[in-house]
Amino acid sequence: MIKLFGEEIKPGMKFFKDLPVSDAKGNSTVLPYYVISGEKDGPVLCVTSGVHGTEYPGVAANLKLYQDIDPKDLAGTVIGCTMCNYEAFAHKTSFVNPLDKKNLNDVFPGNPDGSITEVIATVLLHQLVSCADYHIDMHSGDSIEYLHPYVFYHRNSDRRTEIDEKAHAMARAYALDYIAVTESDGPGASDIGNFYASVSELGIPCIQPEIGGIGLVDEKTRSLHYQGVRNVLDLLGMLRSDAVTTNSGQVELDSFYRLRSGCNGVYNRFVDPGDRFVKGQKLANITDYHGVKELEAFYAEADGVVLWTMAGLATRKNDTLLALGVINGRS
Ligand SMILES: [Zn+2]
Numbered sequence: 613m614i615k616l617f618g619e620e621i622k623p624g625m626k627f628f629k630d631l632p633v634s635d636a637k638g639n640s641t642v643l644p645y646y647v648i649s650g651e652k653d654g655p656v657l658c659v660t661s662g663v664h665g666t667e668y669p670g671v672a673a674n675l676k677l678y679q680d681i682d683p684k685d686l687a688g689t690v691i692g693c694t695m696c697n698y699e700a701f702a703h704k705t706s707f708v709n710p711l712d713k714k715n716l717n718d719v720f721p722g723n724p725d726g727s728i729t730e731v732i733a734t735v736l737l738h739q740l741v742s743c744a745d746y747h748i749d750m751h752s753g754d755s756i757e758y759l760h761p762y763v764f765y766h767r768n769s770d771r772r773t774e775i776d777e778k779a780h781a782m783a784r785a786y787a788l789d790y791i792a793v794t795e796s797d798g799p800g801a802s803d804i805g806n807f808y809a810s811v812s813e814l815g816i817p818c819i820q821p822e823i824g825g826i827g828l829v830d831e832k833t834r835s836l837h838y839q840g841v842r843n844v845l846d847l848l849g850m851l852r853s854d855a856v857t858t859n860s861g862q863v864e865l866d867s868f869y870r871l872r873s874g875c876n877g878v879y880n881r882f883v884d885p886g887d888r889f890v891k892g893q894k895l896a897n898i899t900d901y902h903g904v905k906e907l908e909a910f911y912a913e914a915d916g917v918v919l920w921t922m923a924g925l926a927t928r929k930n931d932t933l934l935a936l937g938v939i940n941g942r943s
Contacts, residue, residue: 642698643695645692659674706756716732754827759919765792768813769797791862792868823836866938873927873929890915915939916937
């Protein structure tokens with residue numbers, strides 16, 4: 613039996629509540645959380661969404677999961693937070709919490725004495741997910757982010773391979789086209805401050821699937837997240853499904869990296885998310901505000917696939933413009 617926010621969770625319980633959270637400056641918010649406690653024994657899966665306020669498909673899928681799962685059918689417990697960044701969701705704010713302008717997915721493991729976003733991170737990590745055996749943190753592209761579906765997992769710093777292997781199995785079960793493994797240090801893309809990396813370092817296998825974007829929610833992206841979680845529930849033996857999906861074309865990326873803008877200007881993209889490219893291919897450029905003079909050009913460092921792009925036309929120096937996966941180590 614688990615205890616969540618001071619409450620003993622008994623078999624058969626199902627409820628949705630708002631947990632008040634505040635910081636020392638007087639900022640306050642809530643974390644909408646739910647519990648579905650199965651009548652049979654089994655593991656605890658935590659499902660979170662809404663770390664970024666306008667990433668809607670994961671939030672919609674999480675709300676539907678709560679509606680659909682009956683404790684009678686469940687072995688183990690599903691706990692979740694549907695809007696980890698409630699203020700950003702309620703105010704339709706991209707990337708940051710409007711109360712302190714911080715990006716929740718940059719501040720993990722958080723700080724109980726910090727500003728509101730850092731307090732939220734601490735509560736999510738040490739009071740919610742720490743009760744679980746497995747964790748899924750559902751993301752999408754935010755309002756000006758456009759992507760092809762893929763899933764991250766974290767490689768643990770002390771090479772605890774059994775945790776990495778369980779996270780990898782969850783990533784495969786989500787059945788998206790691409791799987792990217794990241795590290796907090798090393799040659800690949802850094803995941804310092806990210807929720808899934810901090811959870812994984814606690815010893816809890818965790819994945820961050822990315823589906824949809826540009827502030828849009830539709831049935832296709834919502835159901836892809838929903839089905840991914842159902843696949844993982846089946847994998848863990850918690851909730852059997854006759855409709856488990858698989859993806860025979862799934863690709864494990866050799867590495868993942870991001871390209872950033874070196875100047876202000878107009879961003880022109882010559883590839884779309886999901887497009888394959890070859891080493892040396894011109895992927896994008898930045899021109900001056902007249903669209904005449906090329907200020908910077910971006911070329912592929914290796915063969916790979918476009919996973920994510922900034923969807924807007926305007927760019928500022930240091931903006932992330934493209935996220936790319938390297939395939940088969942061809943370089
Ligand atoms: Zn996100």
